Amino acid sequence: MLRSRDFEFDEPKLKEAYNLLLRVAGVFDAVLSWLGTASTTSTELSEDSLAQWRAEQTRAGNSDIQSLQRVKDFESGVVSKALNVVALAQAQELVLLRGVTKDVVDWVLMGKLAMDISRRYAGTAHCPRESQAFVLPMGMAEWVKNDGPGCAQAVAQFKSAKEQLANLQNKEVERSKTIIDRDLEIATARNQAVYLEMVC
Numbered sequence: 001m002l003r004s005r006d007f008e009f010d011e012p013k014l015k016e017a018y019n020l021l022l023r024v025a026g027v028f029d030a031v032l033s034w035l036g037t038a039s040t041t042s043t044e045l046s047e048d049s050l051a052q053w054r055a056e057q058t059r060a061g062n063s064d065i066q067s068l069q070r071v072k073d074f075e076s077g078v079v080s081k082a083l084n085v086v087a088l089a090q091a092q093e094l095v096l097l098r099g100v101t102k103d104v105v106d107w108v109l110m111g112k113l114a115m116d117i118s119r120r121y122a123g124t125a126h127c128p129r130e131s132q133a134f135v136l137p138m139g140m141a142e143w144v145k146n147d148g149p150g151c152a153q154a155v156a157q158f159k160s161a162k163e164q165l166a167n168l169q170n171k172e173v174e175r176s177k178t179i180i181d182r183d184l185e186i187a188t189a190r191n192q193a194v195y196l197e198m199v200c
Helices: 011-035 047-069 078-100 107-123 126-131 135-168 171-195
Strands: none
Touching: 011 078, 078 107
């Protein structure tokens, strides 16, 4: 639904999207209650409140980050931090979508949220590059090891196929195709004449 954006033009889908967002908010509220964190609603947004909210989310995710850092691929914590930041940005995007579907929309607040989301995504741009820097040399080594001989064999087979195709595309083959096509046309014409005759 988010990918197609149908709810922007279709009122029933808009209501369905709003109900889905309400359910998500209810799930988040239940999770916060289970974690012992009070869920609060604020209509104002400032840099201080955003910084405080980020700090709370970082503290809440520390245990997960520590457990992920035990895995060898996550030793530096780059991937887990990137996933954390992207998840928070997507959660805030859901809040923004919920806000603009209300009857009364605070456009100033929505604009600030949108700007903050843009800054969050911009801050994650370097994380994938850092985490994937080792992939290119590893991929090249794997290609040389496994795929190189296969590609050479495929090129040789393609050249052989082209030679065989050239041998088949001679005048005799073309003449045979012409004869077959002509006979098919004659048979088709005769069949049509038979089927269209009047039956007494």
